[in-house]
Amino acid sequence: MAAHEAACSCGQLRVETDHDPFVVSMCHCLACQRRTGTAFGLQAGFTADQVQIAGAVSDYVRISDEADEKEHVFHFCPECGGTVFYTEPDEPGLIVVMVGAFADPSFPAPTEAGYESRRPPWVGRPSTIDPA
C-alpha cells in the first residue's frame, strides 16, 4: 500500500506516492480561495518520479499574478470537479498535490504560507508556519 493516496470526491482520479512531500504550503491568494471554495489552498510538493497518477483529467490553465507570470495547470476530475493536483510546464519535475485530496488529518502540516495579506482575519496563523 502506498504511503499516501489522494483522490477526488468521486474517486475516479487518484494519485499515489510512497514518499513524504518535500514541502507543504498554504496559500491565501484570491485565486486559491475561488478554486478551493475555502479560506486557503493547501498543497504538498513532490517530484514527478515520486507519484503515480490514475484516471481521466480535465485541465484548467491559469497564469499566476506573481512577477514571474508562471503558468499553472490545474488537473481536475471531469466527473466531480475535484482538483487533485497541479503542474507547472516550466518545472516538468514538479507535481503539487492538494492536501485535502489525501483526506488525512495526520498529513504533514504546512510550514510555509503565501499571500498572508489575503488571509481572512478570523483564520488563525498555524504555529507550524515559520515566523514571517
Next chain:
Amino acid sequence: MTTREAACSCGQLRVEATGDPVRVSMCHCLACQRRSGSAFAIQARFPTDRVKIACRFNDHVRVSDDGDERTFHFCPDCGSTVFYTAGEMSDLIAIAVGAFADPSFPPPVVSVYESRRHPWVVVPETIESDAVWESLRPLYEAGEYAEVADRARELIGAYPDYSELLYNVACCESRAGRTADAIDHLRRAIARQALLRTFAAGDSDFDPIRDEPAFRELVG
C-alpha cells in the same frame, strides 16, 4: 441590501446573493477536504429566492455520512464547486465562501466535524465547535434528556453564546418537561442565529411545548 457575487476560478459560473447569509459554517469532514482540496470547507447558506445563478454547471451527487443527499454544482471548465443544494433544506442554497474571494466575508458561526480537524488548524473560540455538544450527544440519543439538561449548565456557562449548544439543550429541556428553561435557551439560540427559528418550527423535540404561548410567540 448588500449584493455579493461568487464565481468559479475561470469566471464562467457566477452566483449572485442578496442580503447576508443565514448561516456560515466551516466543516472539517473528509468529504469536504477532498472536494476543496484544503483542510476544511466554508459555506454560506442563503434562502433560494435571494440567489441568482448564471451559466453552465455540472452536478456531483453525494450521500453524506448522515444519509442526506447533497448535489454539488461545479464549473465544467475549471472544476470549481461554487454552490450546493441539500434535499432536506431545499429552500436554502449553500455557496462556497471562497468563491466570493472576499477575506472580509462574514466569518463562520459554527465549526462541524471537529473530530476530523487537522491539529494545526487554528479555530477561534468565538466560532462554535460541535465538539462541545458531542460530549452530550450519547446521552441525548439514549433519551436521557434531564441528564443532558443538568450537565449542560456548566457547558452553557463556559460557552454562553454557542447557539447550537443552546438549541440542543433546549430540545432536551422541552422533552424533560422543563418548559421555562427550554424557552429561555431557545430564545438565546435564535437571537444569535435566526435560522434556528425555522429549525425549531419543524423539530419534533419541541412538540411537548409547541402550544405554549411563549413558544408560539418566539417561533410563530
